[in-house]
Structure formats: structure tokens, C-alpha cells
Amino acid sequence: MGGLSASALLKQEPYLVIDHVSKHFEQKKQRLNVLEDINFSMNKGEILCIVGASGCGKSTLLRAISGLDSDHGGQILIGGNEVVAPSKSRGIVFQEHRLFPWLTVEQNVGYVLTGISKEEKKKLVQEYVELVGLKGFEKAYPKELSGGMSQRAGIARALVNKPEVLLLDEPFGALDAFTKIALQKELKRIQRKSGTTMVMVTHDIEEAVFLADHIIVLDSKPGRIKLEVNVDLPVPRDRNSYEFLQVKKRIYEEFFEDEKIPEDFSI
Amino acid sequence: MVSKAFRSTGYFIEYLALIFSIISVWTIMSNQGHLNTIILPAPNSILETIVELVADGALFTNMFISVSRVLQGYFLAAFLGISLGILIGLSKHLDRVTELIIQMIKPIPPIAWIPLVILWFGIGESGKVFLIFLGGFFTILINVVDGIHQTDPKLVEVSRSMETPFWKHISLMVIPGAAPNIFTGLRTGLSSCWMCVVAAELVSSTTGLGYLIMDARQFGQTDVVIVGMLTIGIVGKIMDSLLRFAEKKTLRWI
Numbered sequence: 186m187g188g189l190s191a192s193a194l195l196k197q198e199p200y201l202v203i204d205h206v207s208k209h210f211e212q213k214k215q216r217l218n219v220l221e222d223i224n225f226s227m228n229k230g231e232i233l234c235i236v237g238a239s240g241c242g243k244s245t246l247l248r249a250i251s252g253l254d255s256d257h258g259g260q261i262l263i264g265g266n267e268v269v270a271p272s273k274s275r276g277i278v279f280q281e282h283r284l285f286p287w288l289t290v291e292q293n294v295g296y297v298l299t300g301i302s303k304e305e306k307k308k309l310v311q312e313y314v315e316l317v318g319l320k321g322f323e324k325a326y327p328k329e330l331s332g333g334m335s336q337r338a339g340i341a342r343a344l345v346n347k348p349e350v351l352l353l354d355e356p357f358g359a360l361d362a363f364t365k366i367a368l369q370k371e372l373k374r375i376q377r378k379s380g381t382t383m384v385m386v387t388h389d390i391e392e393a394v395f396l397a398d399h400i401i402v403l404d405s406k407p408g409r410i411k412l413e414v415n416v417d418l419p420v421p422r423d424r425n426s427y428e429f430l431q432v433k434k435r436i437y438e439e440f441f442e443d444e445k446i447p448e449d450f451s452i
Numbered sequence: 453m454v455s456k457a458f459r460s461t462g463y464f465i466e467y468l469a470l471i472f473s474i475i476s477v478w479t480i481m482s483n484q485g486h487l488n489t490i491i492l493p494a495p496n497s498i499l500e501t502i503v504e505l506v507a508d509g510a511l512f513t514n515m516f517i518s519v520s521r522v523l524q525g526y527f528l529a530a531f532l533g534i535s536l537g538i539l540i541g542l543s544k545h546l547d548r549v550t551e552l553i554i555q556m557i558k559p560i561p562p563i564a565w566i567p568l569v570i571l572w573f574g575i576g577e578s579g580k581v582f583l584i585f586l587g588g589f590f591t592i593l594i595n596v597v598d599g600i601h602q603t604d605p606k607l608v609e610v611s612r613s614m615e616t617p618f619w620k621h622i623s624l625m626v627i628p629g630a631a632p633n634i635f636t637g638l639r640t641g642l643s644s645c646w647m648c649v650v651a652a653e654l655v656s657s658t659t660g661l662g663y664l665i666m667d668a669r670q671f672g673q674t675d676v677v678i679v680g681m682l683t684i685g686i687v688g689k690i691m692d693s694l695l696r697f698a699e700k701k702t703l704r705w706i
């Protein structure tokens with residue numbers, strides 16, 4: 186394994202490689218092709234956003250990258266090593282918050298931490314609880330939180346371990362616009378500070394353009410990459426700048442091809 | 453506050469209403485001579501017997517002996533039921549291997565075990581504890597296994613994705629996830645164990661509530677039999693209430 190990653194570094198290979206990944210489900214002897222020949226790669230410390238219609242296989246792809254589902258075609262490489270099982274170096278924010286109902290917010294957030302002292306753990310948990318704005322709710326059980334608060338606790342849980350790769354499945358779906366924008370900025374800040382590689386599923390095109398270095402648009406049935414966009418805008422990004430809106434529009438039109446206005450994009 | 457106290461008094465009266473009416477009817481029937489005192493003694497003579505049995509210490513001594521036997525058998529059943537239940541619940545393989553034998557042994561009532569238990573353990577304490585153990589073990593085991601099978605697989609996946617160490621996974625994920633079912637098992641298990649105490653004390657015992665009842669039967673002391681039965685009922689209810697309380701305290705998150 187060590188040799189593999191060293192040679193990968195020598196060849197300057199991308200950090201995360203999705204190589205001919207495909208996935209199907211068998212249901213009642215019916216074969217459902219969910220992902221077909223997915224290929225992309227990204228460098229360490231980049232953010233990739235996946236957008237696509239509901240049911241097109243975004244969560245399925247994220248599960249494959251996380252290693253939770255290794256029963257797929259093709260290969261996924263991170264740092265030159267094939268992903269075959271989950272690892273705590275990959276943090277996951279699930280689409281449903283998936284907090285343990287029997288643990289308080291701070292216990293949920295601290296669950297992943299092992300092998301550090303009590304004080305260190307407490308300090309880290311406190312830092313991330315505050316980061317997602319849940320100060321004062323450390324001792325609350327998930328049933329006492331709103332949907333958006335649970336989602337934020339789930340985000341803190343994934344961040345607290347400082348993972349090398351962060352996988353986020355619509356992490357801001359249940360949040361109000363203000364909290365959402367604040368957390369988007371926070372995520373971008375964390376990524377620039379820590380160099381975390383992030384793969385994020387979102388329904389929000391503006392969010393994708395704000396955060397991502399690369400955006401891929403997935404087609405549904407079967408899920409294929411329909412469009413790949415590199416977002417080369419300077420950071421911090423101005424959501425109202427002309428360039429920003431251009432990228433947004435380009436992706437938007439991918440979803441609503443019929444509404445394409447011909448005079449745009451004749452660069 | 454006043455109305456709340458008032459309301460709970462109201463509940464309390466309702467709670468006792470049926471018992472109170474039964475005792476009233478019973479007293480009236482006895483006083484009018486409708487009941488043969490050998491078959492069913494009057495409430496006041498039962499009360500006298502209670503006072504007598506409490507005064508000479510027979511009631512509480514036997515009660516404590518029975519309770520301590522039940523607790524021994526029960527803790528053994530709970531410990532083995534929970535640990536084996538976790539193993540079986542986590543391993544599909546073990547589940548398949550053990551399923552048939554568990555389902556075959558479970559329906560055998562503890563009383564049917566008595567001859568074997570005497571052969572294996574003799575007539576000492578251990579045989580009685582074993583019978584009580586049998587009474588609760590399978591109920592607890594099966595509930596624990598069910599609880600683990602019913603745990604949300606999405607949550608198990610979260611723990612797995614964090615590469616949680618084995619014991620942490622067991623104590624912070626598996627056991628709390630199955631906790632509601634574990635408590636159901638612990639409660640039904642306790643009442644089964646307690647119900648077994650009479651059967652266990654049939655095994656040539658000279659102490660315990662079961663002995664008290666069987667001994668009184670031989671001398672035709674129906675009142676003592678009834679006091680013994682009532683004690684079993686009341687202690688059983690108290691133990692169940694204590695467990696319910698512990699359950700409520702423990703499952704705060706629900």
C-alpha cells in the first residue's frame with residue numbers, strides 16, 4: 186500500500202480518483218442501473234459539488250466514496266489507495282442527520298474521538314458545537330432539536346475529527362437562508378485553513394457555485410455525468426458578480442434545456 | 453397545585469376502587485355466613501393472620517429468602533441473557549445455529565425441569581436458583597436479540613463509518629439501540645423468575661414463600677396460603693414498579 190501511494194505521488198496523480206464506477210441494485214429480480222461509468226478526479230484540498238435531480242444516484246455515489254458500499258463496479262482511489270471500507274479519516278454528513286437518539290449533542294459530536302484526553306476531547310467538542318451555533322444545547326437530546334439544529338450537530342460530528350476527506354450529503358438542506366450562508370462561508374474557511382478535500386451533494390446550484398472548485402451534474406436513470414464544470418472564480422466569491430451568475434446560469438440550463446436562450450453562451 | 457393534588461387523589465381512589473369493592477363484598481358474604489372459612493376465610497381473619505405472621509417474623513423471613521433466591525437466579529439470567537443475546541444478535545451465523553435449540557427449550561416450563569434439576573444439583577440452593585434462572589433467561593435472551601435486530605441499520609452504519617472500537621460500539625451503540633427491548637425483556641424476565649419461585653421452593657424446601665404456602669396447605673391453613681399468595685403478588689408488583697422506574701430514568705432520550 187505504501188509503495189502504491191508513493192508512486193502515485195511521484196506521478197502527481199490526483200488525490201481522489203473515481204475510475205469507471207458503476208452501481209446497480211437488484212430489486213425483485215429487476216436490475217436498476219443507478220450509476221453508469223462515473224469518472225472524475227480531484228486534487229487534495231479541493232471541493233467538488235455533485236448536483237442532480239432527486240433519485241439520480243448522488244447519495245449512492247457518496248456512499249461508494251465513503252467505503253460504506255464497496256459493492257460497485259470500477260475503482261475509487263484516495264491518495265493512491267483503493268477505498269474498500271469506511272475510515273474515520275473520511276467524515277460523513279448524512280442526508281438524514283443520523284444522530285444517536287440516546288446521546289446528547291456533545292456526546293454525539295464527541296463519539297468519533299478516541300485516544301485523546303478528556304480535557305482535549307471536551308475542548309474540541311465545545312469548539313465545534315459553538316462553530317455550528319449550538320452553544321447552550323450541549324446537553325440536549327436529538328429529540329429536543331429542530332431539523333436544522335440536528336443537521337448542524339451532524340456537521341459538527343463530521344468536522345470534529347478533522348477528516349482528510351469530508352463527504353457531505355445535502356448538509357444544509359433543512360437550514361434557513363441565513364444559517365445556510367453562514368455555514369457555507371464557515372465550510373469554505375475550514376477547507377482553506379485545513380486543506381480538507383470535500384465532496385458535497387447539493388440541490389442548490391448557487392451553493393455549488395459558491396463553494397466548489399469542480400461541479401458535476403448527474404443525469405438520472407442511469408446516473409451518468411452530464412456536465413463537468415470547473416469553477417475558477419476567485420475566493421471569496423461574490424454571489425452577485427457577473428462571472429458567478431454566468432456559471433450558475435450554465436448549470437441551471439443543464440436542468441432546463443428546453444428553456445435555453447440562444448443568444449447566451451455564444452462566447 | 454391544589455387541583456393537581458386533588459386530581460392525583462382522585463386517581464388514587466380509582467386505582468384502589470376495584471380492590472376495595474371486592475374486599476367489601478367478600479366481608480359482607482363472610483359475615484352473613486355464605487362462605488366456608490376453610491375454603492375462603494374472611495378478610496378480617498386474614499388480617500389477623502398477617503399480624504401474626506409479621507409478629508413472629510415468619511412472613512418477612514420467608515419473603516426475604518424468596519426474594520434473595522429470585523434475585524440470584526434473575527441476575528444470572530439477566531447477565532447471561534444480555535451477553536449471549538448481544539453475541540447472537542450481532543452474529544447472523546450464531547443466530548442461525550442457536551435458533552432451533554432456543555425455540556425448542558424455551559417452551560419447556562420450569563416445573564418440568566424439577567426432576568432433572570434434583571438429579572443435577574441435589575436439593576440445595578443452587579437447584580432452586582437454576583430453576584428461577586431458567587424462568588427468566590429465555591425471555592431476556594430473545595428480547596435482547598430482537599432489540600439488536602430492530603436497531604436502525606443507518607445508525608449502526610454511522611458507528612461503523614467512524615471505525616468505532618469494539619467495546620465502545622457495544623456500549624454506546626448496540627446496547628442503547630436495543631435498550632427498549634432489553635428493558636421489556638428484563639421486566640417480563642423478572643416477573644417470570646418471580647413466578648417460578650413457588651415451583652423452585654417445591655424442591656424440598658424448608659424456607660421461602662413457596663414453602664410457606666405448601667406447608668400451610670398441608671395443615672389446612674387457608675388463611676396462611678392466601679397471605680403467602682398476596683405477598684407474592686405485592687412483592688412482584690413492587691419489583692416491576694422499581695424496574696419501570698429504572699427504565700424511565702434510563703431511557704430519558706425517548
Ligand SMILES: Nc1ncnc2c1ncn2[C@@H]1O[C@H](COP(=O)(O)OP(=O)(O)OP(=O)(O)O)[C@@H](O)[C@H]1O
Binds near residue numbers: 210237243
Ligand atoms: N438500497 C437500495 N436498494 C435499492 N435501490 C436503491 C437503494 N438505494 C438507492 N436505491 C435507488 O437508487 C436510486 C438513487 O438513489 P440515491 O439515494 O442515490 O438518490 P439521490 O440522488 O441521493 O436522491 P435524493 O436527491 O432524493 O437524495 C434511486 O432510484 C433509489 O430508488
Ligand SMILES: [Mg+2]
Binds near residue numbers: 243245280354
Ligand atoms: Mg440522496
